Amino acid sequence: MRNVTVLTGGVGGAKLLAGLCALEPAPNVTAIVNTGDDFRHLGLAISPDIDTLLYVLSGQDHRTQGWGRQNESWSFMAALQSLNGPDWFALGDGDLALHVMRTARLAGGDTLSAITADFARAWGIRARILPMSDDRVATMVETDQGRFEFQDYFVAHRCMPVATAIRFEGAVTARAATDTITAIAGADAILIAPSNPYLSIDPILAVPAIRAALLARKVPVVAISPIVGGEAVKGPTGKLMREFGVPVSAGAVASHYGAILDGMLIDRGDAGAPLDIAHATEDTLMRDLADKKRVAAAALALAERLR
Amino acid sequence: MRNVTVLTGGVGGAKLLAGLCALEPAPNVTAIVNTGDDFRHLGLAISPDIDTLLYVLSGQDHRTQGWGRQNESWSFMAALQSLNGPDWFALGDGDLALHVMRTARLAGGDTLSAITADFARAWGIRARILPMSDDRVATMVETDQGRFEFQDYFVAHRCMPVATAIRFEGAVTARAATDTITAIAGADAILIAPSNPYLSIDPILAVPAIRAALLARKVPVVAISPIVGGEAVKGPTGKLMREFGVPVSAGAVASHYGAILDGMLIDRGDAGAPLDIAHATEDTLMRDLADKKRVAAAALALAERLR
Numbered sequence: 001m002r003n004v005t006v007l008t009g010g011v012g013g014a015k016l017l018a019g020l021c022a023l024e025p026a027p028n029v030t031a032i033v034n035t036g037d038d039f040r041h042l043g044l045a046i047s048p049d050i051d052t053l054l055y056v057l058s059g060q061d062h063r064t065q066g067w068g069r070q071n072e073s074w075s076f077m078a079a080l081q082s083l084n085g086p087d088w089f090a091l092g093d094g095d096l097a098l099h100v101m102r103t104a105r106l107a108g109g110d111t112l113s114a115i116t117a118d119f120a121r122a123w124g125i126r127a128r129i130l131p132m133s134d135d136r137v138a139t140m141v142e143t144d145q146g147r148f149e150f151q152d153y154f155v156a157h158r159c160m161p162v163a164t165a166i167r168f169e170g171a172v173t174a175r176a177a178t179d180t181i182t183a184i185a186g187a188d189a190i191l192i193a194p195s196n197p198y199l200s201i202d203p204i205l206a207v208p209a210i211r212a213a214l215l216a217r218k219v220p221v222v223a224i225s226p227i228v229g230g231e232a233v234k235g236p237t238g239k240l241m242r243e244f245g246v247p248v249s250a251g252a253v254a255s256h257y258g259a260i261l262d263g264m265l266i267d268r269g270d271a272g273a274p275l276d277i278a279h280a281t282e283d284t285l286m287r288d289l290a291d292k293k294r295v296a297a298a299a300l301a302l303a304e305r306l307r
Numbered sequence: 308m309r310n311v312t313v314l315t316g317g318v319g320g321a322k323l324l325a326g327l328c329a330l331e332p333a334p335n336v337t338a339i340v341n342t343g344d345d346f347r348h349l350g351l352a353i354s355p356d357i358d359t360l361l362y363v364l365s366g367q368d369h370r371t372q373g374w375g376r377q378n379e380s381w382s383f384m385a386a387l388q389s390l391n392g393p394d395w396f397a398l399g400d401g402d403l404a405l406h407v408m409r410t411a412r413l414a415g416g417d418t419l420s421a422i423t424a425d426f427a428r429a430w431g432i433r434a435r436i437l438p439m440s441d442d443r444v445a446t447m448v449e450t451d452q453g454r455f456e457f458q459d460y461f462v463a464h465r466c467m468p469v470a471t472a473i474r475f476e477g478a479v480t481a482r483a484a485t486d487t488i489t490a491i492a493g494a495d496a497i498l499i500a501p502s503n504p505y506l507s508i509d510p511i512l513a514v515p516a517i518r519a520a521l522l523a524r525k526v527p528v529v530a531i532s533p534i535v536g537g538e539a540v541k542g543p544t545g546k547l548m549r550e551f552g553v554p555v556s557a558g559a560v561a562s563h564y565g566a567i568l569d570g571m572l573i574d575r576g577d578a579g580a581p582l583d584i585a586h587a588t589e590d591t592l593m594r595d596l597a598d599k600k601r602v603a604a605a606a607l608a609l610a611e612r613l614r
Contacts, residue, residue, distance in 0.1 A: 073382045075380045076383070080407070082429060096386075096407075097383050
């Protein structure tokens with residue numbers, strides 16, 4: 001496999017990408033990243049999933065926290081609180097550099113794609129990190145307590161409201177970002193990271209040109225199931241599936257992806273359940289680099305089998 | 308003296324204001340602050356002189372550095388450098404809170420006056436801190452190496468180019484900020500801080516309504532000389548005076564202020580030189596709080612004498 005393209009959200013996808021990049025020989029890896037979580041906070045343009053990939057793939061990520069930088073300091077938040085500023089979203093001091101630089105360059109007319117590429121280059125990242133779109137797509141969660149912007153739902157409300165629907169504002173008219181379509185058309189395999197299907201992958205699939213390119217694929221699309229032993233590894237995936245009335249299972253995720261999926265790598269703990277799609281089993285929980293490489297290799301092996 | 312209004316720039320003025328606020332009984336102190344140094348950096352709205360006052364009057368200033376916060380951390384700058392961002396202007400992590408909050412609120416339509424008042428209130432500052440104008444006034448330095456924006460001249464070029472003229476872009480049409488005119492009209496004494504006359508005080512005097520209000524004053528205006536023993540205490544005051552062909556003396560500063568000045572507090576070391584204006588002498592170097600109170604009291608005593 002020379003060219004591998006991955007649709008991804010944040011943490012889980014970053015682990016898979018780290019595994020792919022560590023394979024020998026390493027394929028040319030392109031990540032098409034969810035930007036539905038992107039938002040403005042205190043005027044700053046924040047791209048949580050892109051930033052997670054930047055930190056993980058440059059080895060600067062916080063090892064246990066699941067977001068942000070290692071060795072982060074918090075003087076900004078302390079000063080912000082002393083000024084009665086909004087403190088529901090944590091902005092680390094070092095992390096601010098990404099947001100301030102991005103905001104300034106966006107204001108100067110640069111695209112998120114170009115800015116992200118420069119950040120990745122500055123940090124020596126070999127994988128290509130492409131936002132799904134340079135146009136605004138905003139994930140909105142409709143719940144029993146009203147309609148929330150993603151970060152308001154995810155951070156401020158900790159996913160507590162019961163979701164009834166998820167919408168992607170702006171998706172219908174959003175153009176796929178430069179190189180995303182060629183990265184899909186030119187891939188030898190396309191992977192869907194074990195990210196949240198509803199909140200991280202669906203926004204990417206909601207960009208019309210990306211969905212069309214995936215439907216026109218000539219190579220297999222393989223998803224790594226985000227379900228491990230009948231429960232989501234982290235985040236609100238399981239909760240959302242229950243709220244949407246679907247079983248928390250690899251099969252339900254596969255059904256959700258439908259026509260764009262050719263195969264699925266599932267966890268050994270979920271091997272018993274019926275699954276109407278080509279699949280392979282593996283211990284899919286990714287704790288260390290060996291896990292990440294093993295899962296990445298297993299996903300590529302399944303894709304190879306399906307070619 | 309119940310109501311004292313001070314025209315001020317950064318560090319020297321902040322010391323005087325700290326002295327005024329520490330007098331017993333303390334007068335009602337209003338600072339009308341230079342905003343000619345204000346600029347945008349990385350999209351952030353930075354108001355150096357206002358911030359110096361905020362830090363000094365809330366006791367958060369760096370004790371020896373002359374700018375910024377005590378116990379500051381520098382993760383942002385390190386990360387910015389790793390992204391190849393511009394690093395000629397140092398932004399401390401805690402300091403960023405002021406700039407980010409201010410930028411966001413300005414973008415939301417709030418005035419610099421209102422924002423500054425909220426910051427001062429949040430930090431328990433009793434003195435009123437008023438920007439000279441909520442309109443943009445930009446100090447431009449014309450030199451033998453071309454025309455520079457203030458921060459470019461002051462920070463990036465360390466005041467090295469030879470100045471030929473100083474202009475205040477936007478001053479002619481700038482409106483005085485809310486309360487500045489009533490702070491002048493209602494004052495029992497008006498002080499001019501020992502700030503740089505050309506770079507810190509002249510921008511304030513260049514706002515037409517402020518100059519007019521000062522010329523219409525019914526109470527004395529007393530300047531504290533920025534010259535101590537024939538040299539400027541700090542910064543480029545002495546260098547500029549030499550470049551403009553005037554002696555580095557209290558008398559030359561008094562002449563420069565001209566019709567808006569009634570008296571001057573000069574340093575004992577400058578007592579020998581002729582001075583064509585009412586004056587008093589004092590040890591004007593302000594190292595500790597006792598110095599600041601002594602200088603503030605001496606300036607008020609001179610103003611009292613001139614009523």
